Amino acid sequence: MRSWQAAPLSDNDPRRLGKAVASALAGAWRASPSPPSPSLTPAALTEVTPLLLRTGAASLAWWRMRSSELGTTAAAHELRQAYRMYTLQAGRKEDQIVQAITLLRSAGVEPLLVKGWAVARLYPERGLRPYGDIDLCVRPEQYAVAVTALAAPGAETIVVDLHKGLPQLHRPSLDKVYERSQLVRLGDVDVRILGTEDHLRYMCVHMLRHGAYRGLWLCDVAVVLESLPKDFDWAYLLRGDRRCADWVASSVGLAHQLLGARLDGIPPEERTRSLPRWLLPSVLRQWSIGEHYMDSVPSMAYALRHPTQLLKALRLRWPNPIQATVRVGGPFNELPRLPFQLAECVSRTTYFITQMPSMVRQRSLRPVGGWGTPPIAKKGGEGA
Amino acid sequence: METTRALMPRARQDELVVEELRDETLVYDLERHKARCLNPTAALVWRHCDGQTSVAEVAALLEEQSATPADESVVWMALDRLSRAHLLSEPVTLPAERARYSRREMLRTLRRVAGISLLLPVIESIVSPLAAAQASCISIAVCGSFPISACGGAPICGDPGQCCERQGQTCTSKKC
Numbered sequence: 001m002r003s004w005q006a007a008p009l010s011d012n013d014p015r016r017l018g019k020a021v022a023s024a025l026a027g028a029w030r031a032s033p034s035p036p037s038p039s040l041t042p043a044a045l046t047e048v049t050p051l052l053l054r055t056g057a058a059s060l061a062w063w064r065m066r067s068s069e070l071g072t073t074a075a076a077h078e079l080r081q082a083y084r085m086y087t088l089q090a091g092r093k094e095d096q097i098v099q100a101i102t103l104l105r106s107a108g109v110e111p112l113l114v115k116g117w118a119v120a121r122l123y124p125e126r127g128l129r130p131y132g133d134i135d136l137c138v139r140p141e142q143y144a145v146a147v148t149a150l151a152a153p154g155a156e157t158i159v160v161d162l163h164k165g166l167p168q169l170h171r172p173s174l175d176k177v178y179e180r181s182q183l184v185r186l187g188d189v190d191v192r193i194l195g196t197e198d199h200l201r202y203m204c205v206h207m208l209r210h211g212a213y214r215g216l217w218l219c220d221v222a223v224v225l226e227s228l229p230k231d232f233d234w235a236y237l238l239r240g241d242r243r244c245a246d247w248v249a250s251s252v253g254l255a256h257q258l259l260g261a262r263l264d265g266i267p268p269e270e271r272t273r274s275l276p277r278w279l280l281p282s283v284l285r286q287w288s289i290g291e292h293y294m295d296s297v298p299s300m301a302y303a304l305r306h307p308t309q310l311l312k313a314l315r316l317r318w319p320n321p322i323q324a325t326v327r328v329g330g331p332f333n334e335l336p337r338l339p340f341q342l343a344e345c346v347s348r349t350t351y352f353i354t355q356m357p358s359m360v361r362q363r364s365l366r367p368v369g370g371w372g373t374p375p376i377a378k379k380g381g382e383g384a
Numbered sequence: 385m386e387t388t389r390a391l392m393p394r395a396r397q398d399e400l401v402v403e404e405l406r407d408e409t410l411v412y413d414l415e416r417h418k419a420r421c422l423n424p425t426a427a428l429v430w431r432h433c434d435g436q437t438s439v440a441e442v443a444a445l446l447e448e449q450s451a452t453p454a455d456e457s458v459v460w461m462a463l464d465r466l467s468r469a470h471l472l473s474e475p476v477t478l479p480a481e482r483a484r485y486s487r488r489e490m491l492r493t494l495r496r497v498a499g500i501s502l503l504l505p506v507i508e509s510i511v512s513p514l515a516a517a518q519a520s521c522i523s524i525a526v527c528g529s530f531p532i533s534a535c536g537g538a539p540i541c542g543d544p545g546q547c548c549e550r551q552g553q554t555c556t557s558k559k560c
Binding site: 081084085087088091092127 | 401403405408410411412419421510511
């Protein structure tokens with residue numbers, strides 16, 4: 001595999017900050033991460049700290065810096081404050097997960113927890129991987145019952161992102177996904193989470209669908225790769241839709257090349273797979289921006305009410321090549337990405353226009369998932 | 385070393401989330417929505433706020449655990465700070481002779497002992513607006529559905545500078 005570190009980037013290179021983000025996060029998910037490379041200077045850390053804070057990776061960066069000389073800098077203190085805050089939030093979130101699952105089970109619904117705590121539990125400390133809402137998947141036919149159950153008195157503050165099945169998984173059958181799921185203890189309940197293969201696949205596709213804009217998501221892929229069970233089934237992971245399998249394999253390659261994820265136990269043919277040339281630079285460029293329309297940036301509804309924000313809102317909605325390719329179901333090959341970006345943009349604009357009347361009715365309530373994202377039922381808000 | 389027979393006050397128990405880390409204790413106040421970080425000295429004093437242990441006993445314990453000479457001034461300073469941070473069940477009243485102590489006098493007393501920087505009780509506020517914004521932005525509708533005790537100040541998705549705050553008897557979007 002090519003080594004991205006080999007090529008030094010100039011001060012004007014739009015990928016420069018992304019590279020510093022990668023330096024800050026490399027290996028940060030391990031219990032005892034190695035100290036950051038000397039190329040990450042105090043000045044560089046100061047520069048990328050807002051990016052790390054905005055994308056939920058501040059805790060991990062602090063974890064990596066804490067025993068190094070950078071650990072005493074003002075920037076590291078900011079990262080540490082985030083780590084403390086996330087640690088406090090994690091305990092409350094876990095209580096809410098237990099509460100939500102208990103409510104659903106009492107209504108006869110067996111939810112599958114995806115992302116969030118399901119991956120946070122693999123990190124050395126629970127405050128290292130923040131998550132905003134609780135992603136729960138239920139069988140489509142049980143969705144209405146689940147919504148009612150979660151509307152129970154006392155559950156108002158539990159922010160659940162309720163999914164009807166898991167279409168992003170590109171699996172033929174939800175029954176099979178449930179069959180391969182696993183139960184993991186959290187407090188007084190057993191939480192049902194995806195089987196490791198399905199979980200890794202889901203996280204990879206989710207990350208790419210959102211343009212891989214959060215370094216945290218690639219750390220998730222890395223932490224799963226380094227915690228694989230002995231009986232991990234690579235054939236099952238990459239089975240089915242060929243393009244989806246390529247996306248997943250490319251995510252694995254990205255975690256290795258950008259963050260130094262270890263590939264022990266990975267089949268040789270997957271280790272040597274090369275990434276399309278545009279992929280890695282696209283991630284670095286996205287990480288340098290640190291903003292994405294999925295986050296708390298001006299919604300289109302807000303921008304239309306505040307025209308000074310319109311240009312920024314539109315600029316942030318131009319899809320990066322990764323997001324565009326995956327959202328239109330394109331292949332990861334060497335062809336130019338512009339056609340995919342245009343197609344994705346047209347698709348989202350169309351969706352936005354069709355949603356406009358309801359958005360106006362709801363005023364600044366952001367369309368679910370941002371401008372043009374295929375609708376996913378939500379009880380609550382957005383999150384990591 | 386000065387000693388008194390004063391008993392420790394009781395620590396507040398309700399509406400707090402506490403996380404013990406290796407070298408600090410984190411506390412989230414669910415009533416005031418304030419997060420704080422207690423260093424080992426402040427945490428040790430807080431842990432012994434049981435209404436039964438004496439101040440002198442805690443000072444001795446502090447000395448034993450830190451292997452540094454400590455006196456009651458350290459404990460009183462910690463109690464004062466815990467009280468200001470609303471982490472005690474009732475505001476602490478310093479005894480008359482302590483109440484006369486200004487902070488400078490307290491520090492002068494503390495400087496008599498070695499290892500002052502290690503022993504000083506520190507309670508730091510945890511503030512990280514960008515991290516908070518990342519973690520849990522919510523829609524206005526969700527904010528409005530919260531009971532007033534749980535408005536929480538979370539940022540509103542897609543509306544920069546707006547947070548979910550209490551207004552009268554409802555939670556609504558207000559400037560952060």
